[in-house]
Amino acid sequence: MEVGQLQRSFVEFTESLFREGFLDAQFCQLQQLQDENNPDFVIEVVSLFFEDSEKLLNDLTRALDQQDVDFKKVDACVHQLKGSSSSIGAERVKNACIAFRNFCDELNIDACLRCLQHVKQEYLLVKNKLETLFRLEQQILAAGGAIPMVE
Amino acid sequence: MDDSSSGCSHSSKKKSTMADDDRKELHVLAVDDNIIDRKIVEKLLISSSCKVTTAENGIRALEYLGNLGVHSESQTPALHQDDAIPTAAGDLKVNLIITDYCMPEMTGYELLKKIKESSILKDIPVIVMSSENIPTRIHKCLEEGAQMFMLKPLKHSDVTRLRCQLMQCRS
Numbered sequence: 001m002e003v004g005q006l007q008r009s010f011v012e013f014t015e016s017l018f019r020e021g022f023l024d025a026q027f028c029q030l031q032q033l034q035d036e037n038n039p040d041f042v043i044e045v046v047s048l049f050f051e052d053s054e055k056l057l058n059d060l061t062r063a064l065d066q067q068d069v070d071f072k073k074v075d076a077c078v079h080q081l082k083g084s085s086s087s088i089g090a091e092r093v094k095n096a097c098i099a100f101r102n103f104c105d106e107l108n109i110d111a112c113l114r115c116l117q118h119v120k121q122e123y124l125l126v127k128n129k130l131e132t133l134f135r136l137e138q139q140i141l142a143a144g145g146a147i148p149m150v151e
Numbered sequence: 152m153d154d155s156s157s158g159c160s161h162s163s164k165k166k167s168t169m170a171d172d173d174r175k176e177l178h179v180l181a182v183d184d185n186i187i188d189r190k191i192v193e194k195l196l197i198s199s200s201c202k203v204t205t206a207e208n209g210i211r212a213l214e215y216l217g218n219l220g221v222h223s224e225s226q227t228p229a230l231h232q233d234d235a236i237p238t239a240a241g242d243l244k245v246n247l248i249i250t251d252y253c254m255p256e257m258t259g260y261e262l263l264k265k266i267k268e269s270s271i272l273k274d275i276p277v278i279v280m281s282s283e284n285i286p287t288r289i290h291k292c293l294e295e296g297a298q299m300f301m302l303k304p305l306k307h308s309d310v311t312r313l314r315c316q317l318m319q320c321r322s
Contacts, residue, residue: 026304033194033307041194048187079253083282084187087304 003145010136014150017133022126027089046130049088053123056081060116064109074112075104081119092122159206159215177317178202178243182212182250182262183280192249192280192305199310204245209257213265216245216272245275247317251303252281252288260292267296276317280305 001009017023034041056077063074082097100115137147179201183189189205196203206212248266252259259279266272276298281288289300299316301309 026306029304029306030191033191033198035198038194045187045190048190052185052187076255080185083185083253083303086282087185087188087191089304 001139001143003140003143006136006140006143007145007148010133010140011148011150013133013136017129021091022129024089024091026087030088043134045088046134049084049090050127052084053081053093057116057120057123060119064113064116069109069112071104071107075101078104078119085123090123090126093119093126096122159204159211161202161204176200176202177246177314178204179247179249180204180206180212180215180245182206182209182248182254182259184208184251184254188251188303195305195307195310196249198307199314201314208254209250209259209262209265212248212250212262216248216266216275218243247276247278247298247313249278249280249301249313252279252292253283260288260295263292263295263297278313 030042030045038044060074060077060081063070063077078097078100082094082101085091085093085097096115096119100112100119103111103115140147177200179196181189181192181196181203183192183205184207186207189207193203193205204215206215248262250259250262254262259281263277263279266275266277273296277296278299278301279292279297280301280303282303284302292300299313301313
């Protein structure tokens with residue numbers, strides 16, 4: 001695929017991510033922080049987010065599987081995940097976490113299990129989207145092009 | 152950068168020299184238990200020409216701050232005033248502490264209290280950040296002597312605002 005086509009795909013794809021609420025303005029903040037001193041900043045932060053989120057989701061699965069669910073622990077994990085997703089601009093994951101915390105407050109196990117499923121789904125979706133985005137970037141660079149700025 | 156072994160890590164855009172002393176970089180200690188937030192706040196501050204040290208919890212932060220006093224008192228023979236290299240004390244002095252509120256074991260509020268109770272540390276401005284906009288929490292921190300309370304996630308404009316406020320205080 002030639003560079004122009006790749007760049008157009010990239011712009012369209014990025015715009016769709018914002019339009020569909022996968023990413024919000026905070027992601028732009030991350031992109032703005034990337035510079036020659038730190039050319040891989042966004043990928044580094046997002047990779048940390050993937051690692052951290054997967055650990056938290058595993059912890060949550062285990063915590064909700066206990067005989068006596070420790071809601072304090074569940075809430076603490078969701079709080080962490082809400083924080084990280086908010087910091088990188090993963091809007092849908094963040095919103096799913098907000099809903100999750102409300103059910104933690106109510107000590108409602110069934111609702112929490114449903115919320116966990118929802119958070120997992122949203123996480124996998126945004127992970128997939130971001131990996132596609134990074135792949136597109138690599139393809140553009142490999143073809144000798146520059147990554148277009150998307151407002 | 153190795154956060155795990157000592158709990159603290161340093162990074163800076165450039166090394167400070169004696170010539171830079173006139174336009175001293177702000178040295179900020181950023182405390183947050185979340186690794187993603189630590190990385191982001193560090194980059195935000197570096198992009199605003201600050202020197203940054205990060206700590207993953209209140210205890211590590213206090214250890215680091217406590218060690219500053221030790222270094223300035225026990226200077227090794229190699230570190231004299233006339234040397235071209237900066238002294239350990241001059242290099243490590245912290246101008247600002249920015250801390251997350253929600254942290255396990257020691258909250259940002261508890262860290263703030265400890266800093267304000269210390270005769271050595273009480274004059275260092277402390278900014279508390281939180282993802283939650285809870286008026287009683289904000290009030291409590293300001294009452295305890297926090298310079299500012301900021302909502303997470305931090306943006307570039309927040310750091311600019313923070314710098315302005317801080318520079319006004321110093322002059």
